[in-house]
Amino acid sequence: MNGQTQAVKNYLTAFEIIEKQNKNLHPEREKAIQAFAEAGFPDKKNEAWRFTDLSRLLDVDFIPGRPAELNREIKAEIEPYLFTQWKGAQLVFVDGFFSETFSRIPVSPEAVQISTQLSETNTNHTETIPQEDLPKAENAFTLLNTALTRTGVSIRIKKNTNALPIHILSIQTNRAEFSFSMPKNRIHLESGSSLQMIETFVATGETVYFTNAITTIQLDENSRCDYYKMQNESRKANHISGLKAVQERNSVFRAHTLDFGGGLARNNLKAVLNGEGAETVLNGLYLGRGNQHIENHTVIEHAAAHCNSSELFQGILADSSRGVFSGMIHVHRDAQKTDARQSNNCLLLSEEAKIDSKPQLEIYADDVQCSHGATVGQLNEEEIFYLRSRGIGKETARHILTYAFAEKIIEHIDIPELKERAETFFRNKLGEKLHLNK
Amino acid sequence: MLEIKNLQASIDGKQILNGINLSVGPGEIHAIMGPNGSGKSTLSNVLAGREEYVVTGGEVCYNGENLLELPAEDRARRGIFLAFQYPVEIPGVSNTYFLKTALNEKRKFNGQEEMDAADFLALVKQKMKVVDIDKSLLSRPINEGFSGGEKKKNEIFQMAVLEPSLAILDETDSGLDIDALRVVANGVNSLHNNENSFLVITHYQRLLDYIVPDFVHVLSKGKIVKTGGKELALELEEKGYDWLT
Ligand SMILES: Nc1ncnc2c1ncn2[C@@H]1O[C@H](COP(=O)(O)OP(=O)(O)O)[C@@H](O)[C@H]1O
Ligand SMILES: [Mg+2]
Numbered sequence: 001m002n003g004q005t006q007a008v009k010n011y012l013t014a015f016e017i018i019e020k021q022n023k024n025l026h027p028e029r030e031k032a033i034q035a036f037a038e039a040g041f042p043d044k045k046n047e048a049w050r051f052t053d054l055s056r057l058l059d060v061d062f063i064p065g066r067p068a069e070l071n072r073e074i075k076a077e078i079e080p081y082l083f084t085q086w087k088g089a090q091l092v093f094v095d096g097f098f099s100e101t102f103s104r105i106p107v108s109p110e111a112v113q114i115s116t117q118l119s120e121t122n123t124n125h126t127e128t129i130p131q132e133d134l135p136k137a138e139n140a141f142t143l144l145n146t147a148l149t150r151t152g153v154s155i156r157i158k159k160n161t162n163a164l165p166i167h168i169l170s171i172q173t174n175r176a177e178f179s180f181s182m183p184k185n186r187i188h189l190e191s192g193s194s195l196q197m198i199e200t201f202v203a204t205g206e207t208v209y210f211t212n213a214i215t216t217i218q219l220d221e222n223s224r225c226d227y228y229k230m231q232n233e234s235r236k237a238n239h240i241s242g243l244k245a246v247q248e249r250n251s252v253f254r255a256h257t258l259d260f261g262g263g264l265a266r267n268n269l270k271a272v273l274n275g276e277g278a279e280t281v282l283n284g285l286y287l288g289r290g291n292q293h294i295e296n297h298t299v300i301e302h303a304a305a306h307c308n309s310s311e312l313f314q315g316i317l318a319d320s321s322r323g324v325f326s327g328m329i330h331v332h333r334d335a336q337k338t339d340a341r342q343s344n345n346c347l348l349l350s351e352e353a354k355i356d357s358k359p360q361l362e363i364y365a366d367d368v369q370c371s372h373g374a375t376v377g378q379l380n381e382e383e384i385f386y387l388r389s390r391g392i393g394k395e396t397a398r399h400i401l402t403y404a405f406a407e408k409i410i411e412h413i414d415i416p417e418l419k420e421r422a423e424t425f426f427r428n429k430l431g432e433k434l435h436l437n438k
Numbered sequence: 439m440l441e442i443k444n445l446q447a448s449i450d451g452k453q454i455l456n457g458i459n460l461s462v463g464p465g466e467i468h469a470i471m472g473p474n475g476s477g478k479s480t481l482s483n484v485l486a487g488r489e490e491y492v493v494t495g496g497e498v499c500y501n502g503e504n505l506l507e508l509p510a511e512d513r514a515r516r517g518i519f520l521a522f523q524y525p526v527e528i529p530g531v532s533n534t535y536f537l538k539t540a541l542n543e544k545r546k547f548n549g550q551e552e553m554d555a556a557d558f559l560a561l562v563k564q565k566m567k568v569v570d571i572d573k574s575l576l577s578r579p580i581n582e583g584f585s586g587g588e589k590k591k592n593e594i595f596q597m598a599v600l601e602p603s604l605a606i607l608d609e610t611d612s613g614l615d616i617d618a619l620r621v622v623a624n625g626v627n628s629l630h631n632n633e634n635s636f637l638v639i640t641h642y643q644r645l646l647d648y649i650v651p652d653f654v655h656v657l658s659k660g661k662i663v664k665t666g667g668k669e670l671a672l673e674l675e676e677k678g679y680d681w682l683t
Contacts, residue, residue, distance in 0.1 A: 381490075386526045386580075389486050390540035390596065391514035391547070400539070404530025404579075 007058040008040050014064050014180070015147055022150075033147035041140050048139075051324045051356050052295060056264050057238040062210045064148070065179035067097040077204040078102060078171055083417045088164030089114055094171050096151050096181025102169075111158035111193075114166070116151070139268070141240045145182045145214045152184040157223075160192040165415065167198045170213075172234065174205035185215040189223035189251075198418055201231040201239065203261070209234065214242045219251035221275065226254050228418055232425050233261035235290060242268045249275030249304075256413060259286040259294050260425045266295040273300070273307040273335075280309040285409035285422075287429055288321025288353065295324035298342075302335040302365075309339070314409050315346040316402060316430075317353035326358040327372065331365050338368040345375045347405050349398075399430055439464050439635060440505075440604055445496035446660075447484045454480045456660035457496065462604070465632035469646055469671060470639045472657035473679045478639045479523050481657070482608040485637075486520040487513045500604070514540075515547035517603030517634075521593035521610045528580035533592070534562065536580055537599055544600060565598040568628050570621050587618045594625035601629065606637040611645040623648030643675040656682055 015033045019025060041058065042049035068074055074094070082102060083090060091114070092102035098116045105114055157163045170183065189195055201211060211233060219225055225245070233239045239262040245253045259265050271280040286294045294317075300309045315323045325344040346355040359372040379401050387397035406426055413419040440462040447455040454477045462468055472478055484491045485498065487510030498505040505513060528536075541561075542552040553561070566573065571591050581589050590610050597605050610622050626636060626649050638649055646654075646668060654670040655662045656679065663682050664670065 380526075382526045383528050385488055385510060386522070386528065387536065387540075388510040389488075389514055389520055389522075390536070390600065391511055391543040392536075392540050393511050393543065394509065396539070396543075397511075400531055400536070401528070404528070407530050 004040055004043070004058060006061075008037060010061040011144060011148065012037060014062075017064055018148060018150065029147045032143045036140055036143040036147060039140050039143065048297065048326070052266060053264070053293065057210060057240075060178060060208060060210075062178055062180040064150070065096040065176050065181050068095045068173050068175055070094070070099070070101055074173055074175075075101075077173065081169060081171060081200070081202055083167055086165070086167060086417065088166050090167045090169065091116060091153055092169045092171065093151055093181075093183065095173055095176035095179065096170070096183065098151060106164065109161070111161040112163045113154075113156040113158075115154045141212050141268075142214060142242055145184055145212050145242070148180070149182045149184040149214075151181065152186070154186045155195070155197075156188045157190060157193040157195050159190045161190075161194075163193065163195045165196040165198070167200065169200045170202070170211070172201075172203040172207070172209055172211070172237070174207055176209055177207040178209065180210040180212065182212045183214070185213075187215065187217040187225070189217070189219050189225055191220040191248075192222045193220075194224040196226040196228075196415060198228045198230070198415065200229075200421075201233050201261075203232070203234040203237060206234045206236055208236045210238045210240075212240045215244075217243075217245045217253065219245060219247045219253055219278075221249045222251060223248075224252040224254075226414060228256045228258070228413065228415065229267075230258040230418065230422060230425070231261055231265065233265070234263075235261060235292065236263050237261065238263065239265040240268075241266070243270065245271045245280070247271065247273050247275060247278040247280065250277040251275065252279045254281040255283070256409065257282075257284040257296065258409070258422050258425075259284070259296075260429055262292065262294065264293050266297070268297050268299075270299040271301065271309065273302050273304055273309065276304045276306045278304065278307045280307070282309070282311045283409050283412060284313040285406055285426075286313070286315045286323060287406070287426060288315070288317040288319075288323055289429060289432065290319050290321060292321040293324075294321070295326075297324075297326045297328075299328045300330065300340060302329070302331040302338045302340060304332075305334060305336045305338070305365075307335065307338055309341070311342040311344075312409065313344040314405055315344070315355060316349065316405060317346065317355060318349035320350070320352035322353070323355040324357075325355070325374070326360065328360040328362070329370060329372070331361075331363040331368050331370065333364040335365045336367045338365060338370070340368070340370045342372040343374065345405075346377075347402065348376060348378055349402070399427075402430060403427070439501050441497075441499040443497050443499075445481075445484070445498060446494045447480060447491050448494050449480065449491050453494065454491075454660050455484065458657075458660070458662055460655065460662065462635050462637065464635060465630075466653070467630065467636045467638060467649060467651045469649075469651035469654045469668075470637060470657055471641065471643075471654060471671065471674055476657045477660040478657055479608055480660075482520055482523075482606045482637075482639060485513075485606060486510060486518060511543070514600075515544050519597050519600055519602030519605045521590070521597060521605065521607045523608040523610075523612070525581050525589045525593055527582045527584070529582050531580050533576045533578060533580050537562075537596060540596075541599060561599060565595060568598050569595040569625050571595045586613045587615070590614060591618065591621060594622050598625055598629060601634075603634045604637070605629070605634070606639070608639045609641060610638075611640050611642065619645060620648060643671040646671045658682060
């Protein structure tokens with residue numbers, strides 16, 4: 001059993017290794033690793049991490065990954081995950097490293113700039129580490145990401161441009177057991193521009209590894225971003241992700257997170273509404289099986305007036321899986337006419353499954369509409385019987401009703417390829433022999 | 439085809455059916471009438487296989503098989519259909535998807551090939567005419583936001599598509615206006631032939647103006663207390679149930 005001290009030491013060593021391998025490292029990294037060394041990993045005394053059992057993560061000395069050798073076997077494993085009819089850019093990372101072989105970047109107009117310069121294949125580029133993370137580092141994982149990141153994507157969509165959709169696909173192969181990868185993505189939508197983007201995390205096998213991903217999205221005035229994150233990591237993997245959207249006037253940010261994999265999966269999602277008339281949607285679907293632990297922590301900062309936010313999380317927990325939802329809505333004093341809604345619904349498919357749901361409202365403006373609600377329930381026996389009375393088997397009936405619950409999120413996915421894949425992941429996972437109540 | 443012998447059943451420890459005997463032959467229409475709380479819905483649910491109802495005695499034989507041993511879905515696949523008194527609303531599951539799944543489960547059981555989307559749609563179109571159900575209801579989630587009458591029509595529509603060999607209609611006529619009543623009766627009559635049978639549970643004799651039963655049974659306190667021909671329904675309409683109990 002590793003303790004906190006050993007785990008921290010492990011990442012300090014990792015930093016030294018990366019430092020030796022790469023010259024010209026950004027000075028921010030040094031600051032970040034020092035801050036991390038001081039802060040350490042959060043423990044359960046920390047309110048925001050009260051339900052998070054990090055032992056699976058701290059117990060293993062994860063090491064920096066290495067680029068995979070792309071032999072025929074690996075290629076065959078990776079190919080099914082690519083979107084074949086994809087019009088826009090498809091940026092593929094294998095074991096945490098950018099893969100030119102699999103990536104497709106269509107010749108894009110000047111107005112769409114995509115770069116993968118944080119990747120090790122491009123170490124001679126001047127490094128750019130996003131500065132905005134550091135001063136207000138949300139937690140140790142953000143610091144760790146800044147210190148140790150070697151991969152990532154920077155995207156800039158110029159003024160009034162409707163970009164083609166972008167798919168960032170991260171695949172972990174079996175060869176990368178016990179390694180970590182810490183991608184850092186930065187997206188900037190200039191005023192009036194729009195972008196649909198997907199981040200997918202998948203694994204070709206059931207190995208132990210650690211993903212610590214950060215994505216920051218800057219939305220200038222009147223821009224719109226439809227962001228999807230879907231992870232179907234190995235059931236033994238640790239997946240920690242941070243998403244932060246900063247929104248200016250009249251911008252629209254719609255995010256959907258879909259969590260199927262991970263032994264420990266935690267999403268920290270934050271939207272900052274800085275300009276009037278901005279709109280945020282944070283939706284999420286999670287399906288826990290076995291002893292998976294899946295968490296979503298959302299923070300919405302209503303810092304300007306006349307903004308809307310809405311959150312809908314649908315969770316399904318089977319076997320002895322566990323879910324956590326915490327949703328903070330912070331309405332600043334000047335954010336009058338805020339309209340903020342939040343709801344988290346959870347379906348428990350077994351008696352051993354468990355959800356902790358914690359809404360937090362901090363409202364300092366007086367003319368606002370805020371609502372939150374949480375429901376926890378089981379499948380409805382009367383509905384099951386209705387389906388069975390028409391000849392549908394018990395197990396199928398349960399699946400149909402469970403799927404209907406998930407559909408409330410899946411139906412909002414506007415990208416057909418992603419929707420189909422999400423359905424497949426969901427149905428496959430649900431179809432594994434369920435240890436159900438009845 | 440259906441033999442019920444001395445059937446007794448309880449729910450939540452409360453005895454409801456106290457020894458029912460009933461024999462339904464192929465092609466027969468039986469009406470069951472009786473006051474509220476006499477056990478009509480209990481009988482329907484026991485036959486359909488609802489597990490909350492505990493059979494405490496007796497037997498039910500369906501086409502030579504012990505019906506009570508079969509789970510609900512297996513009964514349905516063998517041709518038993520219950521039109522519910524209070525059909526449940528199921529948000530998120532479309533009517534059409536549900537019905538196609540159900541039909542194909544039944545076809546698989548009978549060794550038939552599954553029906554593809556095009557053939558299913560053609561079948562639905564044909565059956566929609568029989569039941570006079572609005573197309574828009576079919577793409578909506580099962581019974582969600584349907585009026586009382588629409589829910590009942592939907593039950594009859596499902597019956598028309600699934601073509602059961604024994605259909606149990608639990609007060610399908612309650613709360614329907616005369617037009618809807620005709621639709622229900624029309625559904626039954628167009629499905630009726632000399633092989634499939636109906637158990638029509640009703641409160642009112644007016645349904646029996648449209649669906650002509652071969653037998654009328656009176657259920658009271660969980661027992662059949664009188665059996666007669668269709669004229670018994672008229673007599674009940676006139677005199678009520680009190681003279682029988
Ligand atoms: N879940 C239940 N628990 C206890 N008693 C019930 C339950 N469901 C029905 N009953 C009782 O069983 C009796 C018969 O009900 P039911 O079969 O619905 O009658 P009917 O359909 O003839 O009106 C009634 O007295 C009713 O109150
Ligand atoms: Mg009844």
